[in-house]
Amino acid sequence: MRVAVTGGKGGTGKSTIATALAYRLSRDNHVLLVDADVDNPNDHILLSMKRKFVRNVEQIIPEWDLEKCIKCGRCSEVCKTNSIVFVKERYPIFVEEQCNGCGACMIVCPVKAIKKSKKIIGRLYLSNKGNLSLISGEIHPGQPLSENIVSALKEYASELEESYDMILIDTAAGTHCPVITALKGCDVALAVTEPTPFGAHDLELILRLLKILKIPSKIVLNRCDIGRRNLIERVAKKFNADIIAEIPYDKNILLSFSQGKPIEKYTDKVIEALEL
Template identity: 40%
Template structure:
């Protein structure tokens, strides 16, 4: 099952989850929908939707153990480990630092003595919750990276797979900020991506970076400028228009800065549900219409 819509963009706090949850509520009125929160380091769609984290499943990766009775201290395992998780003491005894291990198995394959044993470790969890709104319901899948862990891609992948398995029709993914490899994993296979940006110099920089990635992945990109009105000088607006033109990405929505969005966030009810006639809700409504026509 392909991801049909990805909501992505710049730094944290730009409004990706606000856009993703409001669109999910609207699109779920017409289509069978799964929303996947793949911002595994700081997932918050469940908060915006006042939904619990239910049906927990662990995400495990391989963790090597060393059988010191077999180990000849040749050092080959440490040489092949590129994360710094396998270190040698002065007498070349190998030690593993679990937090740094990505579970790539390179050490396991390279050990000439078969002294490395495959174990497992939990690095995060995925959850599946049914979200009920006044106007319809949909499934929410959330990936959560365990505190202190550094390897996000396996958790993003596990949450993405769980969402795909559940999906009968549409999958919307809400990605984390930036352009790291786990964002590309979240975006892969999307038919359409909405790049959410703020009309600020930092917003411009991040917008260009994400549009470049979308271009490389061959994903159609639309732009939603959020918090329209904050610091939006003519210079910035002209630059967004230029960037949009350069990357063939249409500016589809300008969502004003509104205290009511913050209030909706605090209450855990998306604004399109709390106040359908609000001017911001109308903007989301029109964006959702356009999305439905494409996905």
């Protein structure tokens, strides 16, 4: 079973819930936790786990054979990321950091002067503690597409999944491409939110996305005793999504968080609701 822990708004406690749930489930199961927030991976910090380098993540980039190049500028015309700059009568100028590896420039080149090359855009890591394994990805600074790292991370998870009873995927905040990539293939998603106007607004966005992806959704309401609970109830009713757990604003959670200790106290309701 694949369970996603997600949420439109950042800072709602998504990773806190994901790590706590993974840690609790690992008492009786072999659990694989996937930290798919590759721009800001921190699950290993919350679990006090040391990361071991697994492999680099590569992306295709173009390489020009200047002896063949006729300086026509077609490669620049089709480049949607503006990573190829063309000045008349000069060879193309390639801005590698902006390239997303689409390959359009290679297709349109009339003299086949562009071939495939590669660049390293990130890394994958593995951590182990008892029955719990954590894999995480980390994009290199300046690279434009973190969803490529997420895709590589999920491929790595697929290689390992036969050894585990369940997989938890901790997505990035938001509803953009890296989140969509992380969510695809999940059996159910937990949307972690808070009772604030921003929390309700972004909860609606993520629930709408989950509906499009046809992934069943449940809601975890963090800091439930502050703010306006009715805002979340209204969104939950609109999307027919149950609030399966409520977590109060608790100083002990903050202390455990700062010490790298998972919060297990409120996970049983989630496990019961998901029948894990």
